[in-house]
Amino acid sequence: MKPIALTKYFTLIVMTVLFASCRADQEEIPVNKLKYKQIKMKDLFGVNAFEWDFLQDPHNPNDGSKIYEPKLDLMKSFSGLRHYMDWEKLEDSEGLYSFNPTTRGGWNYDAVYARCKLEGIMVVACLKNTPDWLFNTYPAGQRDADNIPIKYGAKRDDPKSYIAQAKAIYQFAARYGANKNIDTSILILNHKPRWSGDQVNQVKVGLNLVKYVECANEPDKWWKGKKSEQTGREYAANLSAFYDGDKGKLGKGVGVKTADPTMQVVMGGIAKPDVKFVREMIEWCKENRGYKPDGSVDLCFDVINFHMYSNDNTKWFAKFISGKRGVAPETNNNMGQIADSFVQLAAELGKNMQVWTTETGYDLKEESIQGVKPIGEKTVLLTQADWILRTSLMYARHGLNRVFFYEAYDSDAPGADSKNPFGTSGLLGDGRRRPAADYLLQVTKLMGEYIYDNTIHQDPLVDVYKFRDKSMYVLVVPDEKDRREDYVLDLHKAKKARIHYLKPGADEMTYKDFGTDDGKLTVNVTETPVFVEAL
Numbered sequence: 001m002k003p004i005a006l007t008k009y010f011t012l013i014v015m016t017v018l019f020a021s022c023r024a025d026q027e028e029i030p031v032n033k034l035k036y037k038q039i040k041m042k043d044l045f046g047v048n049a050f051e052w053d054f055l056q057d058p059h060n061p062n063d064g065s066k067i068y069e070p071k072l073d074l075m076k077s078f079s080g081l082r083h084y085m086d087w088e089k090l091e092d093s094e095g096l097y098s099f100n101p102t103t104r105g106g107w108n109y110d111a112v113y114a115r116c117k118l119e120g121i122m123v124v125a126c127l128k129n130t131p132d133w134l135f136n137t138y139p140a141g142q143r144d145a146d147n148i149p150i151k152y153g154a155k156r157d158d159p160k161s162y163i164a165q166a167k168a169i170y171q172f173a174a175r176y177g178a179n180k181n182i183d184t185s186i187l188i189l190n191h192k193p194r195w196s197g198d199q200v201n202q203v204k205v206g207l208n209l210v211k212y213v214e215c216a217n218e219p220d221k222w223w224k225g226k227k228s229e230q231t232g233r234e235y236a237a238n239l240s241a242f243y244d245g246d247k248g249k250l251g252k253g254v255g256v257k258t259a260d261p262t263m264q265v266v267m268g269g270i271a272k273p274d275v276k277f278v279r280e281m282i283e284w285c286k287e288n289r290g291y292k293p294d295g296s297v298d299l300c301f302d303v304i305n306f307h308m309y310s311n312d313n314t315k316w317f318a319k320f321i322s323g324k325r326g327v328a329p330e331t332n333n334n335m336g337q338i339a340d341s342f343v344q345l346a347a348e349l350g351k352n353m354q355v356w357t358t359e360t361g362y363d364l365k366e367e368s369i370q371g372v373k374p375i376g377e378k379t380v381l382l383t384q385a386d387w388i389l390r391t392s393l394m395y396a397r398h399g400l401n402r403v404f405f406y407e408a409y410d411s412d413a414p415g416a417d418s419k420n421p422f423g424t425s426g427l428l429g430d431g432r433r434r435p436a437a438d439y440l441l442q443v444t445k446l447m448g449e450y451i452y453d454n455t456i457h458q459d460p461l462v463d464v465y466k467f468r469d470k471s472m473y474v475l476v477v478p479d480e481k482d483r484r485e486d487y488v489l490d491l492h493k494a495k496k497a498r499i500h501y502l503k504p505g506a507d508e509m510t511y512k513d514f515g516t517d518d519g520k521l522t523v524n525v526t527e528t529p530v531f532v533e534a535l
Contacts, residue, residue, distance in 0.1 A: 032454045034343065034399035036351060041465060042448030044392035045440040046080025046122070046404035047427060048359065051089075051107045053408045054115070064107040065100075065199070067115050074428050075408065077437040079444060080122040082214070082358050082404040083112070087149070088131035090168055096190040097171045098201050103190050113176060113209035124212035124266055124358070124404075125176075127169055134164060138227070146221055146228040149238070156234045157284075159246035166241040166254045169213060177260025180206030186253040206260075213256055214358065215242045216268035218307060220277060232280025236300065239267060239281070240289060243300035247289060266303040269358040273306035275341040282349075296350065303401075304346050307359040309370050310335055310391070326362045326370045328527075329391045330461070330478035339398035354401040361406040361425050362387050369421040375527065376482030382504065383480075385435035386528050388427070389443065389502075390476060393463060393529065396452040405436075435504040442509045446500055446531060447472045460485045460525040476529040485525050493519040494534035502528055 054075060057068045075081070092103035100110040116123050129145040136143055137152040154161035174182045182205040189201040219235045221228040230238065240246045243265050245254030256263050270277050282297060289298040310332045311324055329335055339355075346353040362384045363370040372383040388405060395403050405427060412423035414430075427437040450465035450472050463474040477483045491497055497516055500509040513535065514521060523532060 029454065029456050032452075035453065037399055037401060039396050039399070039401060039452045040448065041392075041396070041450050041452070042079040042444045043122075043401065044396055044403040045078055045444060045448075046082060046124075046358075046402055047075075047078040047408050048082045048084060048404055048406050049075065049408035050084050051105075051109065051112055054112045055107060062106075064102075064105055065111065066108070067111055070431065072115060072119070074431075074433055074437070075121065076119055077427070077433055077441040077444075078121065078405075078408075079448070080124070080402060080404060081116055083123055083125045084217070085125050085127050086129050086131075086145075087127055087165070087168060088129065088145075090127075090172060091131055092190065094133050094164070095167075095188060097168065097188055098190045099172075099175055100201060101194075101199055103192075103194070106194065109176075110204070110207070110209075113207070117209050122212070123210050124214050125172065125210055126214040126217055126266075126268075126358070127165070127172070128217040142227055144224070144228065146224050148219075148228060148230055148234075149216070156230065157237045159237045159241040160250065162238045162241040163250050163254060165215075165238070166245055166250060169215075169242055169256055170245075170253050170259045172210075173213065173256045173259035173263050174205050176207050176210040177256075177263045178206060178208040178211075179260040179262070182206065182259065183252070210263070212264045212266055212303070214266040214268055214305065215239055215301075218271040219268045220270045220272055222272060232277040233284045235268070235277075236281040236284035237288075239265070239300040240285070247298070264302040265300070266356065266358070267301040267305050269305040269307040269356075271307055273308045273338045273342070275338075275345050278304055278342070278345060299349070303354045303356055304342055305356045305358055306338070306342055307357060308335060308338060309360055309406075310362075310387070311370055324369050325366065326368070326372050326387070328387055328478065328480040329394045331480060336394065336398050339395060339400055343399040355399065356402040356404070357395065357400060358402075358404045359406045360391055360403065361422075361427075363422055364424040365417075365421075368424075370425070371421075373480075375480055378482075381435050382528075385439045385502075385504065388436040389439045389529060390478075392440075393461075393474060393476070397455055397463065438504050438506060439502050441507065442502055443531075445508055457487065460487050462487065462489070471533065473532040474529050475523055475525045475532065477525050477527045479527055481527075483527065487523050487525050489521045489523050489532060491516055491519045491521055491532075491534040495519075496535040497521045498533050498535055499523065500531040500533075502530075 055064045089102040089104050091097050100108045130147045130149045135147045149165045150161040184203050187203050191200045193200050219230045244257035256265050285297050285299050292298050310329045311326045342355045346355045362372045364380050365371045372380050375383050392403050406425050408428050410424045410426040412418050427434055450467040453464045453466045456462050460475050460477045465472045498511050498513050500511045503510050
């Protein structure tokens with residue numbers, strides 16, 4: 001072989017090796033097979049709340065009819081509201097319904113939903129708890145608002161047993177759904193004023209304010225006993241009535257879809273996030289609802305939903321154990337694996353099937369089963385803020401469509417300690433945002449419309465979000481040890497970059513601009529996410 005040929009040969013070998021090495025590095029980045037889900041950052045920032053979190057003026061506590069603007073301003077931190085809606089508010093007495101004002105409490109649901117729509121806050125109304133006129137059919141000692149929503153002795157796996165609840169949600173869907181072609185003769189409002197001169201309910205239809213309704217909160221209440229715990233098959237029977245009056249078999253004025261076929265039914269978030277529960281529901285639907293003309297199962301839900309809190313209690317589903325605590329979301333391998341199992345099931349049912357988690361979060365009491373801890377120089381409030389935001393980032397990687405945090409305000413009164421492990425889980429308090437809400441608001445302002453694209457590095461985690469022709473890199477150390485790492489981020493020849501930093505107590509992040517080294521930028525990454533974009 002001639003020298004020049006030999007030189008070309010070795011040059012070719014070197015180039016081939018370099019190319020193969022480069023390609024191998026690229027292949028280490030997994031393909032995001034869930035990109036079709038188009039998960040927006042802001043959709044992962046919902047919250048659980050009650051009507052009084054919008055309406056009650058602390059200086060006029062008896063007025064539940066008007067929006068209290070300072071509280072609404074705080075609620076604008078969140079993109080979604082899971083409204084804890086007690087059935088008794090809608091139906092104080094059997095067969096009589098109220099919305100504005102509710103017979104119990106005098107709340108104005110019209111105002112809450114209208115303002116949420118105006119402010120861009122998506123609403124899912126969760127019809128929960130059994131009203132007293134129904135649970136009083138149970139023997140003394142068994143009466144509880146958490147009882148299954150049927151009369152005592154009724155068959156638990158028969159949709160007819162759930163007709164009262166299905167009638168109530170029809171009235172709700174007729175009012176707040178998008179269908180204006182409603183037979184008003186079957187809308188039965190409580191027109192009786194509570195006192196002389198009191199406002200009374202007026203018939204309204206097709207207000208187009210609520211797109212999603214959720215059937216019950218945690219129907220698998222294993223800790224409450226059989227009077228409150230449904231199996232997957234029993235809950236499917238419940239849902240079938242709730243969804244469309246068991247395919248219309250229960251008559252007029254029964255079920256969500258009967259009132260508004262476009263309204264979406266979210267299955268109640270299950271407390272034990274086991275995909276087997278949903279598979280039981282699907283099997284019941286196959287046997288009792290059959291198949292659609294396209295060959296798919298005629299399901300009685302539009303959204304799969306589960307609850308999971310990140311903690312290190314390995315016996316979480318058996319009983320609470322004192323001395324355990326919450327853990328950073330990425331350190332709990334179960335969370336990602338469980339999310340994957342639900343997302344995989346949804347994919348089997350079709351690409352339009354969404355997966356939500358309508359409860360997750362952390363408590364501020366360190367002794368709580370769900371408590372956060374101070375890390376390094378961070379207070380528990382700052383740790384809560386880190387882990388709340390990182391929960392959303394984690395669920396984006398695993399393909400969840402929406403996340404709702406528990407909850408807007410502490411369920412414990414200020415200074416009280418109910419021993420409830422979730423008593424101080426609020427993201428708001430004392431008339432202001434806590435850092436967790438600050439972070440969600442700041443990220444929404446920076447990149448709420450950005451869509452999760454891929455994760456290009458695992459430790460530190462480097463996520464890529466895209467919006468039109470722009471990219472945002474989100475970097476975080478997935479730990480709870482105050483660990484810090486340097487990461488060289490490739491910004492593809494960009495000469496400058498901007499790093500955005502979260503700032504507790506502020507409406508927006510701070511930022512600092514840096515020059516790059518031929519498009520490379522060394523980023524100091526901590527357990528608090530940072531956000532980088534090329535300029």
